[in-house]
Amino acid sequence: MIRFDHVHKRFPDGTVAVEDFSLEVPSHQVAVLLGSSGCGKTTLMRMVNRMVDPTSGSVWIDDDNVADLDPVALRRRIGYVMQSAGLLPHRTVADNVATVPVLEGSPRRAARRRALELLELVGLDPGIADRYPSQLSGGQRQRVGVARALAADPNILLMDEPFGAVDPVVRRDLQRELQRIQADLGKTILFVTHDVDEAFLLGSNVLVLRKGAEVAQSGEPSQIMAHPADDFVAEFIGGPRRRLHTETRDGVQAVIDAEGRVTGFVDQGAG
Numbered sequence: 719m720i721r722f723d724h725v726h727k728r729f730p731d732g733t734v735a736v737e738d739f740s741l742e743v744p745s746h747q748v749a750v751l752l753g754s755s756g757c758g759k760t761t762l763m764r765m766v767n768r769m770v771d772p773t774s775g776s777v778w779i780d781d782d783n784v785a786d787l788d789p790v791a792l793r794r795r796i797g798y799v800m801q802s803a804g805l806l807p808h809r810t811v812a813d814n815v816a817t818v819p820v821l822e823g824s825p826r827r828a829a830r831r832r833a834l835e836l837l838e839l840v841g842l843d844p845g846i847a848d849r850y851p852s853q854l855s856g857g858q859r860q861r862v863g864v865a866r867a868l869a870a871d872p873n874i875l876l877m878d879e880p881f882g883a884v885d886p887v888v889r890r891d892l893q894r895e896l897q898r899i900q901a902d903l904g905k906t907i908l909f910v911t912h913d914v915d916e917a918f919l920l921g922s923n924v925l926v927l928r929k930g931a932e933v934a935q936s937g938e939p940s941q942i943m944a945h946p947a948d949d950f951v952a953e954f955i956g957g958p959r960r961r962l963h964t965e966t967r968d969g970v971q972a973v974i975d976a977e978g979r980v981t982g983f984v985d986q987g988a989g
């Protein structure tokens with residue numbers, strides 16, 4: 719469980735990135751922070767692993783206030799996937815994936831074996847293990863980024879626009895892969911995106927944010943689509959333009975666009 723309790727963040731230059739934000743992400747669920755650039759999504763996410771400390775308020779992981787935890791140890795137990803994948807360029811794929819387990823004292827041979835398993839889990843051919851990041855496609859790099867985030871078997875995954883830099887087709891593949899992995903592993907995931915379809919596809923709980931991380935609306939995707947709280951939300955999710963709605967198809971709730979195409983499925987929650 720991740721809990722934000724009335725967090726506020728003012729940076730030293732006076733910028734207030736987060737006014738007053740509270741949220742509980744239950745274990746094994748995916749919460750998505752959805753909002754346009756600069757609304758404070760990344761700042762919120764970084765409070766969880768103490769890359770940013772709130773000016774006031776607190777962030778909790780289960781019964782621990784993260785302010786009481788050592789930041790380095792905390793970061794090792796939380797998976798973090800960034801938009802750029804953030805791989806070390808002079809290390810092979812396998813070494814990138816195995817970084818944290820090796821730092822944690824795992825013998826190299828075991829760490830490599832685990833890295834190969836993780837490459838398979840994220841849909842990569844383990845044959846690329848000895849390549850360098852520059853020898854991969856953007857989509858492959860993002861998959862390696864996900865594998866690396868999973869390497870220490872964290873309960874929590876922070877994903878900051880992880881699929882933002884790849885083309886739409888690869889992005890769909892990566893989203894599906896994440897859904898499959900999540901169905902298997904049931905991590906507690908905080909996911910940041912400005913892509914409405916991605917948010918509705920992946921989130922059990924979606925928070926539409928305005929500037930200052932003010933929550934314009936939160937809830938299940940189907941609720942937000944069916945009943946946008948106000949004009950801001952309606953415009954942001956493009957409801958009127960795309961006329962997104964939900965329908966039950968083959969027993970699952972699907973997101974349908976104006977042309978009747980299925981653009982995604984409403985996550986039923988991993989339980």
Ligand SMILES: Nc1ncnc2c1ncn2[C@@H]1O[C@H](COP(=O)(O)OP(=O)(O)OP(=O)(O)O)[C@@H](O)[C@H]1O
Binds near residue numbers: 730731733753759912
């Ligand atoms: N270190 C910092 N010092 C000063 N202001 C900052 C700092 N980091 C972020 N900000 C400001 O805080 C606000 C929120 O930034 P944040 O990166 O959290 O937004 P975001 O919603 O993640 O945006 P994006 O999608 O563009 O990454 C912005 O106005 C940003 O300029």
